[in-house]
Amino acid sequence: DVKVTQSSRYLVKRTGEKVFLECVQDMDHENMFWYRQDPGLGLRLIYFSYDVKMKEKGDIPEGYSVSREKKERFSLILESASTNQTSMYLCASSTSSGRNNQPQHFGDGTRLSIL
Amino acid sequence: QQQVKQSPQSLIVQKGGISIINCAYENTAFDYFPWYQQFPGKGPALLIAIRPDVSEKKEGRFTISFNKSAKQFSLHIMDSQPGDSATYFCAASKRYTGFQKLVFGTGTRLLVSP
Numbered sequence: 001d002v003k004v005t006q007s008s009r010y011l012v013k014r015t016g017e018k019v020f021l022e023c024v025q026d027m028d029h030e031n032m033f034w035y036r037q038d039p040g041l042g043l044r045l046i047y048f049s050y051d052v053k054m055k056e057k058g059d060i061p062e063g064y065s066v067s068r069e070k071k072e073r074f075s076l077i078l079e080s081a082s083t084n085q086t087s088m089y090l091c092a093s094s095t096s097s098g099r100n101n102q103p104q105h106f107g108d109g110t111r112l113s114i115l
Numbered sequence: 116q117q118q119v120k121q122s123p124q125s126l127i128v129q130k131g132g133i134s135i136i137n138c139a140y141e142n143t144a145f146d147y148f149p150w151y152q153q154f155p156g157k158g159p160a161l162l163i164a165i166r167p168d169v170s171e172k173k174e175g176r177f178t179i180s181f182n183k184s185a186k187q188f189s190l191h192i193m194d195s196q197p198g199d200s201a202t203y204f205c206a207a208s209k210r211y212t213g214f215q216k217l218v219f220g221t222g223t224r225l226l227v228s229p
Binding site: 004030031035040041042043044045048050059090092094095096101102103104105106107108109 | 121124147149156157158159160161164166204214215216217218219220221222
């Protein structure tokens, strides 16, 4: 079974802090994604990566950056946390091999509160 | 701008009833339409998916109906059970350098009453 592990379930930080959210997958997947989930807005893509050291902006990248130094690990960075970044953050991974339309496998999320 | 519109926002169905969730999209380049199911405290998980070359796909009690001309698709849960209580997200995607880049709907919170 694919396992996507997010390092923290709950995180509380202060405005202006630099925040790191970590995600690790154990299935050698090429693709990794960061979403934020907000009530009434669904899941919105922040950044994704289709290979080590490769990254692409998603739909809402402002205020975020990412790092993918190793295939299994994808980090989301809030450069200077703001209260409007309080949200649930979800990491996902998928493979590019095999048949088309491989599913994305999600972690259980990190609920981040910025005070 | 929401590329995939989902309704209703919440739904209460009695045990044994049929749950219906609807989604509509605008981008005709979308070629893959999955539904994800999310239980409280867990990440979403793929439930069922359809490509636009078929009008219906059924897996157990779950059916996707797809209307290409209307750019709409829906999830039907037959004989709904309390264990189906969860949030459901429709999504749409087009292929992007070897994988599907998903656009999600806003979600429907389903409660199946005993």
